[in-house]
Structure formats: C-alpha cells, structure tokens
Amino acid sequence: MSSTIVETSNLTKRYGGRTVVENLDLRIPSGSVYGFLGPNGAGKSTTMKMLLSLIQPTSGEVQIMGQPMTRATRRKLLGGIGSLIEAPPGYAHLTGAENMRLVQRMLGLNRQQVDFAVRAVRLQDQMGKKVREFSLGMKQRLGIAMALARQPRLLILDEPTNGLDPAGIEEMRTLLRRLAGDGVTVMVSSHLLGEIDKTANVLGILSGGRMIFQGSRSELMAASNPDVLITCSAPETAALTLHAFSARVTESGEVAVPGLDNRQTAGVVAALVSEKVGVYGVRRQEQTLEDVFMSLTAGGGL
Ligand SMILES: Nc1ncnc2c1ncn2[C@@H]1O[C@H](COP(=O)(O)OP(=O)(O)OP(=O)(O)O)[C@@H](O)[C@H]1O
Known part of the structure; x- marks a missing residue:
C-alpha cells in the first residue's frame, strides 16, 4: 500500500x-x-x-490512495473521502439528529456509523437542538460528523477554524489530533499558521498558487536563514563596510545582515576585524515558526 494518500x-x-x-x-503522507x-x-x-473533483483541473493529475482520479474511479475514490468545504452544511430548522438522519439515508449508512461520527465530534448530548441554536463551533463539528459518518480514510477540511473563538479553535485541534490517532488522514487548510501548527505534522505552504514549502515543522525551521546580528564597537562603520550584504543597524544598535550562511558569516566577521571594528558578539536572530511563515509568504519563496 502506498504511504502517500494524496499525490x-x-x-x-x-x-x-x-x-x-x-x-x-x-x-500527503497516510496518517498525517x-x-x-x-x-x-x-x-x-x-x-x-x-x-x-468538484472542479476540473486545467492540467495535471490527482492521485488518491494510489489511483488516478478519473471519471471512472471518481465515485469509488470519493467514497473514501469526507470533506467540509465552505460554510458548514446542515439545515438550520432541523435538529442535529434530524440532519444526521438525512445524511444516513442519503449515504445508505447504518445507525452505528452515525453514532460513531457524532461521538467523535463530542456532539452526542446536543443532537436534540435545532442547528440554528448551535454555536459556530458546534456547526463546524456537525459538518465534520457528516463528513465522518461514511468512515473515510481521508478528511479534507477547508478552514474549519474560521470564525471560531480560541476555545473553539482548541476544541478543533483536539478533535483533529484524535481523528489522526484513530488512523484518519486529515488535510486542513488555514491562513493562520498558529491555528494549525501544533496539530499538523506536515505543512504545505501555498503563496500565489505555488507551493513554496512542503515538509515538517523542523524542516521549515531549518530552511529558514535568519539574520546574523553583530554587536560591535562601531555599528555605522560596520554597516557601511557590509553595504554589499544589505547590512543595517537595528534599533538596539546591532548590525543585522540577512541571508548569510556560516561561511559567509565568518568572512563578514573577518572583514570587520580588518576594518578595525571590535566585534563583541555574533548570533542568529531568533525566529518563531510564525516569523518564518510570514517572511516566506511575503517574499514568495525560500
Ligand atoms: N470560479 C472562479 N472564477 C475565477 N476566479 C476564481 C474562481 N474561484 C477562485 N478564483 C480566484 O482564485 C484565487 C484563489 O482562490 P481560493 O479560494 O482558492 O483561495 P484560498 O487560498 O482558498 O483563499 P480563501 O481563504 O480566501 O478562500 C482567488 O484569487 C480567487 O479570486
């Protein structure tokens, strides 16, 4: 069996x-x-x-579970995928339970499958309420229950944390982790790294329609190249000396030099020493994953 569920x-x-x-x-690795x-x-x-397969690609291919998505395979492959795209589904004037019964009938499922899905999103005690009385987080969870009822191997969720408060976001994180623990591969989109970085173990970063990074969090951190910060006796002179490297003096009086690898860093320090600038300290700027993400998406690539 392929270890990549979507390719x-x-x-x-x-x-x-x-x-x-x-x-x-x-x-997308299976189980991630x-x-x-x-x-x-x-x-x-x-x-x-x-x-x-809701819209047709202009070109290129989609493979799900090792099989190309074509007119002939579409129905079978989609049977293994649950999804929540756009606004949460569900009829507002019906109760949660009534909505789930509709899904059960439409997909020809049994009662156990529906109960399992409702329990998975922890909505079992709220199902008697009308959906219009649900909070947004509950509506999202009902949508996920609908997607889960067919017991998919792959769940595709488009911005499920959109509009949720911090508690709702935390609830969603817990849910996604639990689903992954049960063996469901989850693809989840967000425009905010902070909302999914603790949940996701693989990240794909899109900017302007192109994939600018795909890999683990630690690979993302490693791929970044933070500024080198130099503390020295004459920052202005140092910045002038390193003009060709786009060096600048920071507010705290350090000299920041972007884009240097270790060898270049050593060269830069040697250049300062030969200009008789006293170098007191050299360090890399600390970066959070968020910083890396922001600079990546702003700059359009690594
Ligand atoms: N049917 C369409 N016709 C023309 N342009 C479209 C259509 N659907 C999407 N687009 C454009 O494609 C681009 C990508 O849209 P898409 O909705 O995929 O982005 P996104 O990353 O999901 O962002 P968002 O979080 O805002 O939905 C946008 O510029 C959008 O205007």
Whole structure:
C-alpha cells in the first residue's frame, strides 16, 4: 500500500488568463495531519476542490490512495473521502439528529456509523437542538460528523477554524489530533499558521498558487536563514563596510545582515576585524515558526 494518500503532479487551475494554482506537487503522507497554509486567495480552496473533483483541473493529475482520479474511479475514490468545504452544511430548522438522519439515508449508512461520527465530534448530548441554536463551533463539528459518518480514510477540511473563538479553535485541534490517532488522514487548510501548527505534522505552504514549502515543522525551521546580528564597537562603520550584504543597524544598535550562511558569516566577521571594528558578539536572530511563515509568504519563496 502506498504511504502517500494524496499525490498531485503539476496540478494547475486557470480561470480565463489567470493561473490560480500552478504546477502543484502535493504529497500527503497516510496518517498525517497535513496543514495546508497560505494567505487568503493563495489557492487553497481551489486545490481542495480539485482533489474532491468538484472542479476540473486545467492540467495535471490527482492521485488518491494510489489511483488516478478519473471519471471512472471518481465515485469509488470519493467514497473514501469526507470533506467540509465552505460554510458548514446542515439545515438550520432541523435538529442535529434530524440532519444526521438525512445524511444516513442519503449515504445508505447504518445507525452505528452515525453514532460513531457524532461521538467523535463530542456532539452526542446536543443532537436534540435545532442547528440554528448551535454555536459556530458546534456547526463546524456537525459538518465534520457528516463528513465522518461514511468512515473515510481521508478528511479534507477547508478552514474549519474560521470564525471560531480560541476555545473553539482548541476544541478543533483536539478533535483533529484524535481523528489522526484513530488512523484518519486529515488535510486542513488555514491562513493562520498558529491555528494549525501544533496539530499538523506536515505543512504545505501555498503563496500565489505555488507551493513554496512542503515538509515538517523542523524542516521549515531549518530552511529558514535568519539574520546574523553583530554587536560591535562601531555599528555605522560596520554597516557601511557590509553595504554589499544589505547590512543595517537595528534599533538596539546591532548590525543585522540577512541571508548569510556560516561561511559567509565568518568572512563578514573577518572583514570587520580588518576594518578595525571590535566585534563583541555574533548570533542568529531568533525566529518563531510564525516569523518564518510570514517572511516566506511575503517574499514568495525560500
Ligand atoms: N470560479 C472562479 N472564477 C475565477 N476566479 C476564481 C474562481 N474561484 C477562485 N478564483 C480566484 O482564485 C484565487 C484563489 O482562490 P481560493 O479560494 O482558492 O483561495 P484560498 O487560498 O482558498 O483563499 P480563501 O481563504 O480566501 O478562500 C482567488 O484569487 C480567487 O479570486
């Protein structure tokens, strides 16, 4: 069995002359929580809709569970995928239980499957309420229960934390982790790294329709190249000496030099010493994952 549950090659979507998803090579390992990140408009929803065959790619391929998504395989493959795209589904004037019964009938499921899904999202005590009385978080969880009822191997969730308060976000995190623990692969999108970085073990970062990073959190941190900060006797002179490296003096009086590897750092220090600048200290700027994400998506790539 393939250890990659979703794989795309050169997946591309154009609307008119505009390319909104470009040559995407997505790799979602089986059993992972895959955090699909990118600013609004980056193309996350469009990609998810292509994975679900809701829209047709302009070019490129989608493989799910080792099989290409085609007209012939579509029905079977979609049977193994649960999804929540756009606003949570569910009829507001019906109760949670009535909504779930509709799903049960539509998909030809048994009672146990529905009960399992409702328990998985911890809604079993709220099912008598009308959906219009649900909080947004409860509506999202009901939507996930609907997606889970068919016991999918893959769950695709588009921004399930959108509009949730911090407690709701935390609840969603716990739920996704639990699902992954039960063996469901979860692909979840967000425009906020902080909302999914603790849940996801693989990250895919999209910017302007292109994948600018795909890998683990630690790979993302390793791929970043934080500024080198130099404390020295004559910051202005140092910045001038290192003008070619785009050095600048920071507010705290250090000299910040971007984009240096270790060898270049040693060269820069040697250059300062030969200019008779006293070098007191050299360190890398501390970066959070959020900093790396922000600079990646702002700059458009690694
Ligand atoms: N049917 C369509 N026709 C034309 N352009 C579209 C269509 N659907 C999406 N787009 C454009 O494609 C780009 C990507 O949209 P998409 O919804 O995939 O982004 P996203 O990353 O999911 O962002 P968001 O979080 O805001 O939904 C946007 O610029 C959007 O305007």
